[in-house]
Amino acid sequence: MNISRRSLLRGIGLIGLSTTVLPVIDKISGLDSKAVAGGTKNSGKEKLTKQWVRIIDLKKCDGCEGLGMEPQCMAADRSVYHRLEGEEWIDVKKVHGEGDSTYWMPIPCMHCENAPCVKVCPVGATYHSETGTVLVDNRKCIGCRFCLAACPYDRRFFYWEKRDASPKDAFAEYSPEFPLPPRMGTANKCVLCESFTKDGKLPACIGGCPRGAMYFGDLETDVATNGQEVVPLKKMLAEHNAYRYKEELGTKPRVYYLPGHGQEQGREPRE
Amino acid sequence: MSNNERSLELEEIALKPLVKPGLGYNIGLASLAVVVAVGVLFYAGQLWKGLSVTGMQNQVFWGLYITTFVYFIGISLAGTLVSAILRLSGQHWQSPVSRIAEVITGSALIGALLMVVIDMGRPERLLNIFIHGRIQSPLLWDVIAVNTYLFGSLLYLYIPMIPDLALCRDKLGESVSPIRQKIYRLLALGWQNTPEQKERLEKVIGIMSVVIIPAGIAVHSVTAWIFGMTLRSGWDTTILAPYFVVSAFFSGVAMVIVAMAIFRKAFGLEKYLTVDHFKKLGWLLIAMGLVYGYFNFAELLTEAYKVKGHELEFLSMFFTGRFSMLFWLFFLDCILLPVFLMVWPTTRNITGITIAGVLVVIGVWFKRYIFVIPTLSLANTPTYFDSAPYRASLPELSITMIGLAGFALLIALFFRFFPAIPVWEIANEWDKESAEISSINSVRLGKFKGGAK
Numbered sequence: 001m002n003i004s005r006r007s008l009l010r011g012i013g014l015i016g017l018s019t020t021v022l023p024v025i026d027k028i029s030g031l032d033s034k035a036v037a038g039g040t041k042n043s044g045k046e047k048l049t050k051q052w053v054r055i056i057d058l059k060k061c062d063g064c065e066g067l068g069m070e071p072q073c074m075a076a077d078r079s080v081y082h083r084l085e086g087e088e089w090i091d092v093k094k095v096h097g098e099g100d101s102t103y104w105m106p107i108p109c110m111h112c113e114n115a116p117c118v119k120v121c122p123v124g125a126t127y128h129s130e131t132g133t134v135l136v137d138n139r140k141c142i143g144c145r146f147c148l149a150a151c152p153y154d155r156r157f158f159y160w161e162k163r164d165a166s167p168k169d170a171f172a173e174y175s176p177e178f179p180l181p182p183r184m185g186t187a188n189k190c191v192l193c194e195s196f197t198k199d200g201k202l203p204a205c206i207g208g209c210p211r212g213a214m215y216f217g218d219l220e221t222d223v224a225t226n227g228q229e230v231v232p233l234k235k236m237l238a239e240h241n242a243y244r245y246k247e248e249l250g251t252k253p254r255v256y257y258l259p260g261h262g263q264e265q266g267r268e269p270r271e
Numbered sequence: 272m273s274n275n276e277r278s279l280e281l282e283e284i285a286l287k288p289l290v291k292p293g294l295g296y297n298i299g300l301a302s303l304a305v306v307v308a309v310g311v312l313f314y315a316g317q318l319w320k321g322l323s324v325t326g327m328q329n330q331v332f333w334g335l336y337i338t339t340f341v342y343f344i345g346i347s348l349a350g351t352l353v354s355a356i357l358r359l360s361g362q363h364w365q366s367p368v369s370r371i372a373e374v375i376t377g378s379a380l381i382g383a384l385l386m387v388v389i390d391m392g393r394p395e396r397l398l399n400i401f402i403h404g405r406i407q408s409p410l411l412w413d414v415i416a417v418n419t420y421l422f423g424s425l426l427y428l429y430i431p432m433i434p435d436l437a438l439c440r441d442k443l444g445e446s447v448s449p450i451r452q453k454i455y456r457l458l459a460l461g462w463q464n465t466p467e468q469k470e471r472l473e474k475v476i477g478i479m480s481v482v483i484i485p486a487g488i489a490v491h492s493v494t495a496w497i498f499g500m501t502l503r504s505g506w507d508t509t510i511l512a513p514y515f516v517v518s519a520f521f522s523g524v525a526m527v528i529v530a531m532a533i534f535r536k537a538f539g540l541e542k543y544l545t546v547d548h549f550k551k552l553g554w555l556l557i558a559m560g561l562v563y564g565y566f567n568f569a570e571l572l573t574e575a576y577k578v579k580g581h582e583l584e585f586l587s588m589f590f591t592g593r594f595s596m597l598f599w600l601f602f603l604d605c606i607l608l609p610v611f612l613m614v615w616p617t618t619r620n621i622t623g624i625t626i627a628g629v630l631v632v633i634g635v636w637f638k639r640y641i642f643v644i645p646t647l648s649l650a651n652t653p654t655y656f657d658s659a660p661y662r663a664s665l666p667e668l669s670i671t672m673i674g675l676a677g678f679a680l681l682i683a684l685f686f687r688f689f690p691a692i693p694v695w696e697i698a699n700e701w702d703k704e705s706a707e708i709s710s711i712n713s714v715r716l717g718k719f720k721g722g723a724k
């Protein structure tokens with residue numbers, strides 16, 4: 001066969017182009033398979049089976065001050081997932097509102113629809129599960145901590161040191177839904193108790209709330225519950241002027257706050 | 272002195288350190304090696320105990336490693352500026368410096384990659400980046416850009432060195448070990464200094480100097496975007512990429528000046544690296560410094576005027592707060608003093624310019640530090656737990672020194688085996704010059720002849 005040098009080079013160039021550029025186009029147009037469900041699902045546009053959301057009624061939350069206890073959602077989270085101080089997956093903070101008011105604000109992972117942490121992960125260790133929950137596969141994570149940088153809610157943490165697994169977890173089979181025992185050098189975050197909700201149980205923080213201030217719901221079926229009552233989800237959001245934290249960032253958080261006593265609605269609380 | 276004699280003298284000076292380096296050089300090499308070795312020991316500890324041996328925690332989760340990574344990325348633009356941009360703009364004075372600049376680029380990029388791997392929680396999963404890589408992550412852009420630039424820079428270092436490798440092959444002979452002779456022979460690719468080979472070489476260098484520029488700019492932009500793609504005060508700004516490119520030029524030129532001063536003394540290259548080189552690079556340095564200062568001003572003013580969101584809290588850390596010392600010192604140390612040293616004729620000499628270079632080389636590292644740490648120190652949400660402010664730990668410092676000392680070590684080792692100044696290029700310049708002079712003379716003579724008629 002008689003191939004000139006020029007045409008050979010052109011051929012090689014075209015092959016190179018097709019292997020580098022074409023996949024990029026695929027990924028930019030949202031067809032990236034790895035972005036969803038850890039590479040097991042085919043298309044990011046496939047309909048989610050569920051869309052778990054949390055609703056936090058700020059009128060009901062008093063940080064468990066009235067009960068003389070630490071916030072029980074934090075306590076539940078800590079006992080199930082062995083969180084240490086400063087790395088609670090849900091945080092409850094007393095913040096100042098308008099007119100000298102103070103109120104308690106639980107800040108969990110927002111499981112954003114447009115999650116910055118999912119976007120920046122270089123290896124797809126962070127992904128959206130079929131229920132819209134953002135999970136971390138600690139077996140894949142390289143520990144670059146880019147997700148910690150990306151999260152505008154500071155709800156991303158890192159296993160800095162080797163931790164002894166508790167006797168119970170030592171034999172637990174690892175899964176991103178129940179990511180125990182902890183793996184040194186990887187990132188971690190709230191899993192919205194995927195392993196519980198699969199079995200029809202409420203997430204630990206919601207079950208743990210003695211005030212019934214937190215609701216767990218599904219946008220697809222439009223119901224929510226705090227373990228005490230079942231409510232129509234969208235109606236509740238509309239009637240109570242629900243807002244989302246830092247909505248202006250465009251992250252589309254899946255946590256709704258119901259304001260009620262002097263919150264700066266839809267805006268950041270003053271520290 | 273005829274061109275031939277000059278060339279012979281040049282060859283002798285350039286090749287001398289390859290055979291028998293001075294005592295000071297060996298001591299320097301050994302002490303750098305010790306620093307690296309200590310760091311490696313600490314790194315073993317980090318591998319065993321995790322990143323908890325550093326001062327980093329969940330609030331400030333990037334520390335000295337990423338600071339140094341950004342620093343190295345900045346330094347690495349030196350080669351592109353000196354040997355590509357200046358070459359394309361038709362300058363000839365920079366050719367003795369070009370190899371030093373190119374080696375700085377290569378070593379800085381290797382240092383940058385090293386710092387990233389050191390910073391990883393799971394370095395053994397490095398290959399995941401290629402197996403599971405996702406192109407929408409700016410980190411992946413960086414991996415692609417840095418590796419492309421590193422490969423291009425090494426090529427751009429190697430190709431113009433081929434005639435000098437042939438020189439090593441022909442001139443060093445028995446004075447070096449047989450293995451080295453073999454390596455020189457292999458690397459010289461059968462260079463015989465024929466006009467055809469020379470023409471081809473010039474062509475390839477010309478192409479490479481164009482190709483390497485976008486690669487260099489890309490590396491700095493993409494590194495800026497690692498930070499710029501987040502939603503954090505101080506990073507979330509569109510100016511970041513050009514700002515990184517300018518600061519990279521700035522620190523790169525400074526590093527070239529410092530390296531030039533060191534190798535000039537160490538290898539006795541006073542004849543070839545003259546005060547003229549220092550002055551020209553010095554002007555370039557302060558030009559870049561002023562643009563960098565301007566970018567800083569433009570960015571700070573637009574933020575400080577509006578004090579949007581967390582901005583007030585953020586800016587007060589710089590103007591009056593915890594980082595104000597480093598912040599104000601930076602402008603003194605990296606902009607005002609170098610400008611003064613260059614503008615005042617008394618200090619506009621090799622010593623003065625070298626001091627300016629050293630000030631910038633050190634100052635820019637601290638500037639990187641106050642680029643990374645303050646932004647992370649600021650919590651995005653009111654948090655229940657107030658973590659202690661970041662303080663680098665001793666192991667972290669020592670591990671960082673692997674990068675910094677390793678960078679110097681790489682450069683020093685390189686010039687133990689390869690000539691620091693491009694003998695061939697300098698001789699070529701001389702030939703061109705004398706050809707020009709003789710052609711001018713012949714033109715003049717021709718005029719005389721014409722006039723005499």
